[in-house]
Amino acid sequence: MPNVRVTINGVEAAVPANMTVLEAAQAAGIEIPTLCDHPAIEPIGACRICLVEIEKQRTLQPACTFPVFEGMVAHTHSEKAVEARRFILDLLFSERNHFCMFCQMSESCTLQDLAYEYELDHWKFHRPMPKFSVDASREYFVMDHNRCILCRRCIRICDELVGNGTLGLKNRGADSMVTADMDVPFGESSCISCGSCLQVCPTGALADRASAYMGATAEIDRIKTRCMACPVGCGTELIVRENRVIRVEGDWDAEPNHGLLCEIGRFVPLHEHRDRVREPMVRSNGEWNAVEMDEALAMVNEKLREAGDDVATIVSGFVTVEEGTLLAQSPGAKYLMHPIASEQSSATQADLDVADLFVVVNTDLTDDFQVAGMFIKRGVRQRGARLLLISDAAEGDAPEGDAADGMSEWAMRRLGTAEANEAVAIAGGAQMPVFVAGPEGAKLATELAGQVANAKALIFTPGGNSRGLYEAGFQQAFEGQDAAVYHVVAGEISRIAPELLEQLKQAGTVIVTTSYRQPWDEVADLILPMPTTFEKAGTTVNADGMVCEVVAGVETRAIPFNEMFNSLAALAQ
Amino acid sequence: MAKITLSTDWLDVCSGCHMSLLDMDELLIEILEHVQLLSSPITDLKHPPESGVDVGILTGAVSNDHQEEVARRMRDRCGILISMGDCAVFGGICTMRNFFDTEEVLSYAYTETDSTAPEQEVPRSPEIAKLYPTVKSVRDIVKVDYHLPGCPPPAHVIAYVLTELVAGREPKLTEDLLTYD
Numbered sequence: 136m137p138n139v140r141v142t143i144n145g146v147e148a149a150v151p152a153n154m155t156v157l158e159a160a161q162a163a164g165i166e167i168p169t170l171c172d173h174p175a176i177e178p179i180g181a182c183r184i185c186l187v188e189i190e191k192q193r194t195l196q197p198a199c200t201f202p203v204f205e206g207m208v209a210h211t212h213s214e215k216a217v218e219a220r221r222f223i224l225d226l227l228f229s230e231r232n233h234f235c236m237f238c239q240m241s242e243s244c245t246l247q248d249l250a251y252e253y254e255l256d257h258w259k260f261h262r263p264m265p266k267f268s269v270d271a272s273r274e275y276f277v278m279d280h281n282r283c284i285l286c287r288r289c290i291r292i293c294d295e296l297v298g299n300g301t302l303g304l305k306n307r308g309a310d311s312m313v314t315a316d317m318d319v320p321f322g323e324s325s326c327i328s329c330g331s332c333l334q335v336c337p338t339g340a341l342a343d344r345a346s347a348y349m350g351a352t353a354e355i356d357r358i359k360t361r362c363m364a365c366p367v368g369c370g371t372e373l374i375v376r377e378n379r380v381i382r383v384e385g386d387w388d389a390e391p392n393h394g395l396l397c398e399i400g401r402f403v404p405l406h407e408h409r410d411r412v413r414e415p416m417v418r419s420n421g422e423w424n425a426v427e428m429d430e431a432l433a434m435v436n437e438k439l440r441e442a443g444d445d446v447a448t449i450v451s452g453f454v455t456v457e458e459g460t461l462l463a464q465s466p467g468a469k470y471l472m473h474p475i476a477s478e479q480s481s482a483t484q485a486d487l488d489v490a491d492l493f494v495v496v497n498t499d500l501t502d503d504f505q506v507a508g509m510f511i512k513r514g515v516r517q518r519g520a521r522l523l524l525i526s527d528a529a530e531g532d533a534p535e536g537d538a539a540d541g542m543s544e545w546a547m548r549r550l551g552t553a554e555a556n557e558a559v560a561i562a563g564g565a566q567m568p569v570f571v572a573g574p575e576g577a578k579l580a581t582e583l584a585g586q587v588a589n590a591k592a593l594i595f596t597p598g599g600n601s602r603g604l605y606e607a608g609f610q611q612a613f614e615g616q617d618a619a620v621y622h623v624v625a626g627e628i629s630r631i632a633p634e635l636l637e638q639l640k641q642a643g644t645v646i647v648t649t650s651y652r653q654p655w656d657e658v659a660d661l662i663l664p665m666p667t668t669f670e671k672a673g674t675t676v677n678a679d680g681m682v683c684e685v686v687a688g689v690e691t692r693a694i695p696f697n698e699m700f701n702s703l704a705a706l707a708q
Numbered sequence: 709m710a711k712i713t714l715s716t717d718w719l720d721v722c723s724g725c726h727m728s729l730l731d732m733d734e735l736l737i738e739i740l741e742h743v744q745l746l747s748s749p750i751t752d753l754k755h756p757p758e759s760g761v762d763v764g765i766l767t768g769a770v771s772n773d774h775q776e777e778v779a780r781r782m783r784d785r786c787g788i789l790i791s792m793g794d795c796a797v798f799g800g801i802c803t804m805r806n807f808f809d810t811e812e813v814l815s816y817a818y819t820e821t822d823s824t825a826p827e828q829e830v831p832r833s834p835e836i837a838k839l840y841p842t843v844k845s846v847r848d849i850v851k852v853d854y855h856l857p858g859c860p861p862p863a864h865v866i867a868y869v870l871t872e873l874v875a876g877r878e879p880k881l882t883e884d885l886l887t888y889d
Binding site: 234235238250251256257258261262264 | 791794797799800801804806807808842845847848852855857859881882883886888889
C-alpha cells in the first residue's frame with residue numbers, strides 16, 4: 136500500500152493510503168474521541184462523535200470512516216469540531232434515559248466519560264422521554280433500551296466476530312431499537328449468551344447482572360489469564376475488586392479468541408451455585424464432616440499405602456501442567472477424565488479464519504469448543520466460506536438433536552457418515568478445506584482430510600489442559616478401569632460424564648480433590664479442597680499446542696495444590 | 709465590602725444537596741463572612757425576601773405546580789440563579805417516574821407497595837399540589853445562570869462556586885469539579 140502525506144494538528148506523517156483519518160491520527164499519537172467505533176469491529180460512522188475538520192472538505196467528517204488522502208490537512212480539536220462534539224453529546228443525552236445517578240454503569244461508561252471530557256454541565260435540548268422496554272429475559276445480562284444510543288456495536292460484533300447474527304435494528308429514527316431475530320425477547324432468540332455484545336456496549340444499555348454496581352473502572356483491577364474450560368484456550372481478563380472476581384471478559388490481545396468468549400467461559404463461573412470446598416471433608420456413616428488437613432492427608436496416605444500400585448489418578452482438564460507434573464509422580468495408573476482422540480491436528484485454530492471450506496464431523500461446535508464454532512460461523516457469514524456437517528444421524532431425513540443440528544443454519548449441506556465421500560469431492564474443489572472434530576469424529580475427519588490435497592484437520596480433545604496433561608503423562612482416557620483407590624483431581628469441572636460418576640459409585644475408595652462439593656459428594660469417601668482457575672497460577676496447553684499462562688486473579692484461603700501434594704508426598708516417605 | 713445575599717430553596721428533592729451545603733463544615737463559616745444567607749429550607753426564614761437577593765440556589769426537580777411556583781418565585785427574586793444537584797440540573801432520580809404513567813405511579817405508591825396500609829387510597833385533596841405528567845429540570849421552567857450537577861454536588865464544589873461568585877468571577881466546572889453522581 137503506497138503512503139500518502141497527511142498533516143494532522145500540524146503533525147506531518149506518511150501513512151498507508153488505506154488508513155482512515157482516525158487510524159492515521161492514532162498512529163501519530165493524536166487522540167480523537169470515539170463512541171460507536173471499536174477497534175475489533177468495522178467502523179460505520181454512526182455516532183459522529185469523531186467528527187474532525189478537514190481542509191477542502193465542505194463539512195466536518197467522521198474520522199473513523201473517512202479515508203486519508205494525499206496532502207490532507209486535518210484538525211481534530213478545532214473550535215468547530217469541538218463545538219460539534221458538544222452538540223452531538225447534547226443530542227445523545229437528550230434522546231433517552233441517560234441519567235447517571237441511577238445507572239449501574241456510571242463511572243464505567245464511555246458516554247459519561249465524553250460528557251466529562253467535553254464539560255457538559257447541563258443538557259440543552261428538550262427531552263422527549265420515550266418509554267422503551269427493558270428486556271431481562273436473558274439469564275446473565277439485561278438490555279435496557281432506554282440507555283441505548285444505537286451505536287450498533289452489539290449488532291456488529293454479533294455479526295462480524297461471533298458470526299451468530301442474532302441482533303438487528305427495528306423501526307426508524309428515534310424509535311430505532313436493537314432487536315433479536317424476528318423481534319422476539321432476547322431470552323427466546325438465537326442468542327448463545329456469549330456476552331460479546333455486553334463487553335463492547337459503551338453505555339449502560341447492556342448490563343451484567345453479576346457485576347452491576349459491583350465496581351467502577353477506577354475501583355477494579357484487570358488480570359489477564361486463561362480459560363481452562365475447553366481446549367480452545369481463550370485468553371480472559373478477570374475483573375477483580377476487593378479480591379473478588381466480579382466479571383470475566385475476553386482478552387482482545389489473546390490468541391486465538393481475540394476478545395471473544397462463550398457462555399461457559401464468561402458467565403458460568405460467576406453463576407456457580409455449588410458449595411465451595413474450603414477444607415477437607417470425610418464421609419462417615421453417610422454424613423460429611425470437615426476434618427483438619429493433617430488428619431485428611433494421613434487418611435489419604437493410609438489408603439494409598441494399603442493400595443500400593445493399585446491406584447488410579449484421574450485428572451480433569453482444569454488441572455494445570457504443574458499440578459499434572461506433580462500428580463504424574465504418584466503411583467498407579469494415570470488417566471484423563473476426558474475422551475482422547477488418538478489423531479493429531481494438522482491445523483491450528485487460526486486456520487479457521489482463512490479456510491474456505493469447513494467440514495465438521497460428529498461434533499456440535501455450538502455445544503463444545505464454542506469459540507472455535509464462532510470462527511467457523513463468521514467465516515461462513517463474513518467471508519463466504521462453506522460449511523459441511525457430517526454426522527452419524529444425518530443420513531436420510533436427519534433426526535432432531537444430533538451433533539449436526541447446532542450449526543445447521545450455517546451449513547450448505549448435512550451429510551451422513553455413509554455419504555462422507557461427497558465431502559471429499561467438495562473439499563477437492565476448495566482452496567483450503569479444514570476438517571474439524573472432537574474425539575467422536577476425529578478418526579473419520581482425519582481419514583477424510585487425508586484424501587484431499589491441501590486439507591488440514593483440527594482435532595479437539597475435551598478438557599482445557601488435556602494436551603498439557605497428555606504431555607505430563609496422562610495419555611489414556613479413563614474408561615472404567617478397576618483400582619482399589621481412585622484419586623480424582625477435578626478442579627471446578629461441572630460437566631462430568633454420568634458414566635464416570637456411575638463407575639466411581641461402584642468403586643472402593645474414592646478421593647476427590649475439587650473446588651466444589653457437587654456432584655462428587657455422591658461418589659467420594661474423602662474430599663480435598665482445590666483452588667479454582669481464578670485462584671491459581673500455572674500453565675495450560677491449548678488445542679493448538681500453545682503454552683498459555685494461567686495467572687491468579689484473587690488470593691484464596693485454600694491451600695495451594697502443590698503444598699498439599701508435597702505434604703502428602705512427605706507422609707509417604 | 710458588603711456581603712452578597714443568598715437564598716436557597718428546594719423542590720422535588722431528597723434534601724441531600726442541602727446536606728452537602730452543610731458538609732462544607734468550617735468552610736461555611738469562612739463563606740458566611742462574605743455571604744449573608746437570607747432564607748433556606750433549613751433556616752427559620754423559608755422564602756427569599758421580596759426585596760430580592762443577589763444569588764438564589766434551587767435544588768430538586770420540578771414535579772408539580774407548587775414546585776413550579778417556588779421556582780418562579782426564586783427566579784423573580786434573585787439576580788443569579790444556580791440550579792444545584794442532578795435533580796435541578798437534569799431532572800435526576802425523580803425522572804424515574806417519567807417512564808411510567810402518572811396514575812400508575814400514584815396508585816403503586818399509595819395502594820400497592822408492601823408497606824401501604826390496607827384501605828389506603830391515593831390522596832386527592834385539592835390542597836395537595838398537582839403532579840405533572842413528567843418531571844422537569846429547573847431549566848425547563850425558568851432561566852438558569854449556572855448549573856452545578858452532582859448527586860449531590862460535593863461540598864468543595866459548592867464552596868468553589870460560591871467563592872468564585874463572591875470574588876466576582878465566573879465559576880466554571882471542569883475536571884474534578886464536574887460530577888454526575
